[in-house]
Amino acid sequence: MSTGNGADSAPGPSTSTTESRGPSRRKPSMFSSLKIRNYRLFAAGQVVSNTGTWMQRIAQDWLVLSLTGSASAVGITIALQFLPMLLLGLYGGVLADRLPKRPLLIATQSALGLTGLALGVLTLSGQVQVWHVYVLAFVAGLVTVVDNPARQAFVHEMVGRDRLANAVSLNSANFQSARLVGPAVAGVVIAAVGSGWAFLFNGLSFLAPIAGLLLMRTSELHPVEPVPRAKGQLREGLQYVARHPQLIWPIVLMGFIGTFGFNFPVWLSAFSDDVFHTGAGTYGLLNSLLAAGSLAGALLAARRGIPRLRLLVAAAVAFGVLLTVTPFVTGFWAFALLLVPIGMFGLTVNVTANSTVQTAADPEMRGRVMALFMMVFTGGTPVGAPLLGWITDTYGPRIGMATGGALSLLAAVGIGLVLSRVGGLRLRVDLRPGRPHVTLVPRQAPVLTSAA
Numbered sequence: 156m157s158t159g160n161g162a163d164s165a166p167g168p169s170t171s172t173t174e175s176r177g178p179s180r181r182k183p184s185m186f187s188s189l190k191i192r193n194y195r196l197f198a199a200g201q202v203v204s205n206t207g208t209w210m211q212r213i214a215q216d217w218l219v220l221s222l223t224g225s226a227s228a229v230g231i232t233i234a235l236q237f238l239p240m241l242l243l244g245l246y247g248g249v250l251a252d253r254l255p256k257r258p259l260l261i262a263t264q265s266a267l268g269l270t271g272l273a274l275g276v277l278t279l280s281g282q283v284q285v286w287h288v289y290v291l292a293f294v295a296g297l298v299t300v301v302d303n304p305a306r307q308a309f310v311h312e313m314v315g316r317d318r319l320a321n322a323v324s325l326n327s328a329n330f331q332s333a334r335l336v337g338p339a340v341a342g343v344v345i346a347a348v349g350s351g352w353a354f355l356f357n358g359l360s361f362l363a364p365i366a367g368l369l370l371m372r373t374s375e376l377h378p379v380e381p382v383p384r385a386k387g388q389l390r391e392g393l394q395y396v397a398r399h400p401q402l403i404w405p406i407v408l409m410g411f412i413g414t415f416g417f418n419f420p421v422w423l424s425a426f427s428d429d430v431f432h433t434g435a436g437t438y439g440l441l442n443s444l445l446a447a448g449s450l451a452g453a454l455l456a457a458r459r460g461i462p463r464l465r466l467l468v469a470a471a472v473a474f475g476v477l478l479t480v481t482p483f484v485t486g487f488w489a490f491a492l493l494l495v496p497i498g499m500f501g502l503t504v505n506v507t508a509n510s511t512v513q514t515a516a517d518p519e520m521r522g523r524v525m526a527l528f529m530m531v532f533t534g535g536t537p538v539g540a541p542l543l544g545w546i547t548d549t550y551g552p553r554i555g556m557a558t559g560g561a562l563s564l565l566a567a568v569g570i571g572l573v574l575s576r577v578g579g580l581r582l583r584v585d586l587r588p589g590r591p592h593v594t595l596v597p598r599q600a601p602v603l604t605s606a607a
Contacts, residue, residue, distance in 0.1 A: 185457045188322040193371045194313045198329055200364030204264070205330050207360030209337025209446075211271055213439055214345055214353035215288060216420045218278065222285045226425045226552075230544025232292050233420055234537035239296035240303070240530050241537050245389050247300035248526020252382040252519065256309040261368050263302035268361030270295045275354030283351075303533075304526035311513065311521065312376045320510040321457055327506045328453035331498075334446035342439025379518045392523030401464065401515050404570055405508040406528050408471060411566030412504060414535025415559045416478060418543045419445060422559070425552040431487055444491050448498025455499075456506040464511065468571035470503040475564025482553040482560075505532075 188194050219232050240247075251259070274291050277283040314322045344353045382388065396402045419442070427438040477500065481493040509528065516524040539559070547555030 185321075185454060186325065188314050188318045188325050191314055191318070191375075193375055194322060196367035196370050197309075197313060197364070198325065200367030201326070202329050202333055203363035204357075204360045205333030206337045206340070207271065207357035209334050209442075210341040210344065210353040211274075211357035212420065213338045213341035213442060214350035215274070215292070216424050217345055217438065218283070218350045219285060219288055220424055220428065222283075222288075225544075226421055226547045226555075227541065227544040228285065229424055230418070230421050230540035230542075232288055233418075233540040235289050236292040236296045236299075237533045237536035237540075238293065239300045240533050241535070243297075243300045244304075244526050244530030245392065245523065246526075248304045248392060248523035248530075249388050250301050251304040251308055251522030251526065252388070253384060254305075254381060255378075256305045256312060257368055257371065257373070257376075259301065259305045260309060261365055263298050263305065264361050264364050264368070266298045267295060267302065268358045268365075270298070271354050271358030271361070273358075275351050275358055278349070278351035278354055299533075303529045304522045307509075307513065307525040307529070308379075308521045311518065312378055313371075315377050316514075319514055323510045323513060324453055324457035324506050327502060327509075328450055328457060331446050331450035331453050331502060335443050335450055338439040338442035338446065340439075342436040346434070346436055379521070382519055388523070392520060392527065395517075395520050396524060396527055399515065400574070402512055402524065404574055405464070405467060405511050406531055408467065408566060408570045409505070409508045409528065410531030410535055411570075412471060412474070412501075412563050413532035414539035415543065415566075416474065416563035417501065418536070418540050418559055421540055421544045421547055422482075422552055422556045425547050425555065426482075426490070430552055441491055441494060445494040445498040448495035448500075449502035450498075451495075452499035452502035453506060456503060456510070463507070464574055467504060467507040467511065468567060468574060470500045470507065471567035472564065472571065474500040474504055475560050475562075475567050478560025478563060479557050480560070482556040 189198065215232065216229050219228050220226070222228075270291050274283070274288065277287050310322050310326065311319055341353050344350075344356075396406065423441045423445075424438055427433050427441065431437060474497065477493065477497045481490060481497060484490050484493060512524060512528050513521065543555050543559055546558055
């Protein structure tokens with residue numbers, strides 16, 4: 156894959172005959188993937204279930220906070236939900252490469268729906284205890300170990316390689332659109348009738364993606380032959396990623412940002428409760444503003460076409476800076492509105508890294524590569540969420556959020572320097588008016604001239 160000069164142009168993995176042409180250089184329209192019927196069915200189902208998922212996330216965080224009064228308990232819940240990905244994520248990728256993805260997704264989406272229904276029944280019956288939430292969060296995490304890499308890899312089977320980056324961006328826009336609506340609806344539902352109804356809606360919402368998967372025309376898919384069962388497939392996936400800088404470094408960067416920078420349930424619930432002294436409605440509003448920025452970032456990414464590593468690093472630096480500075484601003488609305496650019500840059504990092512990795516990976520390795528991507532991105536949460544939850548409880552929400560931002564910024568700068576060296580680039584500072592003050596330029600040997 157060629158993505159530009161320097162760090163963006165490291166040679167990519169070899170590809171099969173049908174994959175070797177690379178993505179089209181023509182800039183796609185923002186919604187080009189929606190021209191494909193199977194993807195439209197997928198997207199329609201996902202927007203319903205994603206709305207339910209965001210309703211459950213908000214209701215679950217608020218329920219745990221109400222039961223315990225502790226931001227650390229919220230962090231533990233999040234950690235349990237993502238712990239299976241950390242421990243078993245690579246095995247999920249092996250299964251995603253071995254099994255047909257559409258039937259596999261029907262099974263995993265059904266199981267996720269059942270966990271939502273179970274939590275809803277427990278809550279509405281008045282029997283719910285915090286350990287129930289912990290157990291069901293862990294079970295949902297186990298299902299996600301297989302669901303995530305299978306769903307990520309299935310995108311290619313629906314749209315093909317040329318529209319892959321666009322479809323990844325639209326998936327993120329879909330998720331963020333639901334994030335824009337779900338928290339606000341959850342806040343109203345929780346205040347009006349309680350968390351249990353939000354959980355029930357989430358469980359029933361999975362009927363939409365299941366129906367979409369069943370209605371797809373299999374003849375219009377771009378199927379990848381399942382990889383035969385063999386020894387050493389997990390190790391083979393790790394070695395494959397390690398050999399290719401354009402795979403390993405975006406994955407490492409997402410590991411740091413996922414672990415330390417994406418702990419918004421911990422921070423925003425604490426800001427709502429401890430700093431602004433408000434309720435679930437404000438928590439939902441803050442999440443909706445974060446989602447508005449994320450949606451803007453996803454739609455802009457859908458217009459870009461080919462992902463670039465330079466954009467990935469620049470967006471990660473901006474995300475880290477904003478996350479470090481924002482908690483110290485004074486006033487509710489100043490804090491709330493800064494969540495919009497934080498969401499935009501955070502989503503740009505996520506989409507660019509995801510598109511880069513998916514586009515560069517060989518089809519038969521995509522499940523394992525995406526499992527590793529999701530493992531480091533979401534699997535770091537069991538480490539980051541409790542740690543930052545403890546910092547938030549001990550030193551306050553402002554220090555907790557700023558700590559996550561500072562660690563994300565250090566990772567972005569460090570990996571940016573590594574990619575510059577790998578790509579043969581150097582930093583150039585030019586303080587003259589009207590010129591870019593900081594740019595990356597190719598390393599060049601000095602030109603030797605001789606006197607005539």
